[in-house]
Amino acid sequence: MIKISILGSTGSIGTQTLDVVRNHGDKISVVAITGNENIDLLEKQALEFQPEIVAVWDEKKAGELRKRLQGKCEVLEGLEGLSAAAAWDSAQRVVTAIPGMAGLIPTIEAIKKGKDIALANKETLVAGGSVVMNLAKAQGVELYPVDSEHSAIFQCLIGNQRKYLSKISLTASGGPFRDYDIKQLEGVTVEQALKHPNWSMGKKVTIDSSTLMNKGLEVIEAKWLFDLKTAEIDVIIHPQSIIHSLVEFKDHSSMAQLGEPDMRVAIQLALLYPERHENNTKSLNLAEIGTLEFRKPDVNKFRCLKLAYDALEAGGSMPVVLNGANEIMVDKFLNKEISFLDIPKIIESVMNLHVPIREPGLEEILEIDRWARKHAKEKAGIIS
Numbered sequence: 001m002i003k004i005s006i007l008g009s010t011g012s013i014g015t016q017t018l019d020v021v022r023n024h025g026d027k028i029s030v031v032a033i034t035g036n037e038n039i040d041l042l043e044k045q046a047l048e049f050q051p052e053i054v055a056v057w058d059e060k061k062a063g064e065l066r067k068r069l070q071g072k073c074e075v076l077e078g079l080e081g082l083s084a085a086a087a088w089d090s091a092q093r094v095v096t097a098i099p100g101m102a103g104l105i106p107t108i109e110a111i112k113k114g115k116d117i118a119l120a121n122k123e124t125l126v127a128g129g130s131v132v133m134n135l136a137k138a139q140g141v142e143l144y145p146v147d148s149e150h151s152a153i154f155q156c157l158i159g160n161q162r163k164y165l166s167k168i169s170l171t172a173s174g175g176p177f178r179d180y181d182i183k184q185l186e187g188v189t190v191e192q193a194l195k196h197p198n199w200s201m202g203k204k205v206t207i208d209s210s211t212l213m214n215k216g217l218e219v220i221e222a223k224w225l226f227d228l229k230t231a232e233i234d235v236i237i238h239p240q241s242i243i244h245s246l247v248e249f250k251d252h253s254s255m256a257q258l259g260e261p262d263m264r265v266a267i268q269l270a271l272l273y274p275e276r277h278e279n280n281t282k283s284l285n286l287a288e289i290g291t292l293e294f295r296k297p298d299v300n301k302f303r304c305l306k307l308a309y310d311a312l313e314a315g316g317s318m319p320v321v322l323n324g325a326n327e328i329m330v331d332k333f334l335n336k337e338i339s340f341l342d343i344p345k346i347i348e349s350v351m352n353l354h355v356p357i358r359e360p361g362l363e364e365i366l367e368i369d370r371w372a373r374k375h376a377k378e379k380a381g382i383i384s
């Protein structure tokens, strides 16, 4: 039996993780769950899965949930509560499913306590890559990728020697606007951007998919997870999201991982690896699908992907700036304060103000993140 803590149990990855647990209750049990403010769902989850603790970011909501769960389950609050859930004594593996920088500190707390990580939160590695990887190495902690592309690469590398890898290709659906020209992109709405063609996900990652920033963040995530150079990471548009990513070896043999787009497969593997048990996801039927398409991404239309490569090349603290500015821009776009094409424009202008420092420590990362957010907000204020 593996005991897990789920950071962000009320979200898309969190609820799908609990579905995996429901299906494999004899193999996985939940000792801690956390949410931001959705205490109705947290209450239901606590009653069904009986964790040892629940943590709620919003302190007022935490107080309300505490009353509801009195005598049944301890309720913690704020960053301290989240960090306690991440580092909870009985947890062996921690699912990091809080979006954005908010996931970084709890993830670090979990690693410090030697917990293995089922990593969904890609921003953790984008902003904190060197700190997180060094700490994980020092603590002997495994990072099991949940992100579908990285799970695919992880699976393709099983049984292959890393020294023979020549490159990886991350597949991208291209998002809802993949066939739009630049003129059409000018006027796209939040509602259109939130309609992902293949996946049902939280708002932040869905907007990132529509700008291709999601793929850019994934390029940086892959660099850290698999110790790759920029030139070894390719992106290919694959509208069907059936091939989840590929690895090419030096002998020009390529391996890919395929499946219906359903995150429960990657989540289950990240929890139970190397075991591969049956589940209630759909079996792949290629004859039914018929055609798989591929094309090069257009970085002139989707500037965010280019900015992510630029940030990776600049190195050091530049990805912190990319990520912080992007989080602000996604919020502003969701609030209809800026247009779709303002997103890369403002991120680029903030990146242009930053002189990267090499191997930033945690305090420097947090400081640079605050700096990037402040400048992004100021610039968005000027534009809108």
Ligand SMILES: NC(=O)C1=CN([C@@H]2O[C@H](COP(=O)(O)OP(=O)(O)OC[C@H]3O[C@@H](n4cnc5c(N)ncnc54)[C@H](OP(=O)(O)O)[C@@H]3O)[C@@H](O)[C@H]2O)C=CC1
Pocket: 007, 008, 009, 010, 011, 012, 013, 014, 034, 035, 036, 037, 038, 039, 057, 082, 096, 097, 098, 099, 100, 102, 120, 121, 122, 123, 146, 147, 148, 199, 200, 201, 202, 203, 204, 205, 263
């Ligand atoms: N969804 C997917 O299929 C995939 C997601 N990922 C990554 O996984 C991560 C989670 O994504 P997803 O599940 O879609 O996100 P959701 O928005 O669906 O869920 C977010 C979860 O985190 C909680 N939360 C949000 N903000 C905070 C905060 N500031 N402090 C504490 N808790 C917070 C939410 O609580 P509440 O409900 O109370 O607001 C909720 O439980 C992201 O980094 C994303 O990129 C990667 C691959 C696929």
Ligand SMILES: CC(=O)[C@@H](O)[C@H](O)COP(=O)(O)O
Pocket: 147, 148, 149, 171, 172, 173, 174, 175, 199, 205, 208, 209, 210, 214, 215, 263
């Ligand atoms: C399911 C998953 O892993 C998402 O990160 C997905 O990759 C988003 O789709 P895009 O390929 O459109 O970015």
Ligand SMILES: [Mn+2]
Pocket: 147, 148, 149, 218
């Ligand atoms: Mn992904």
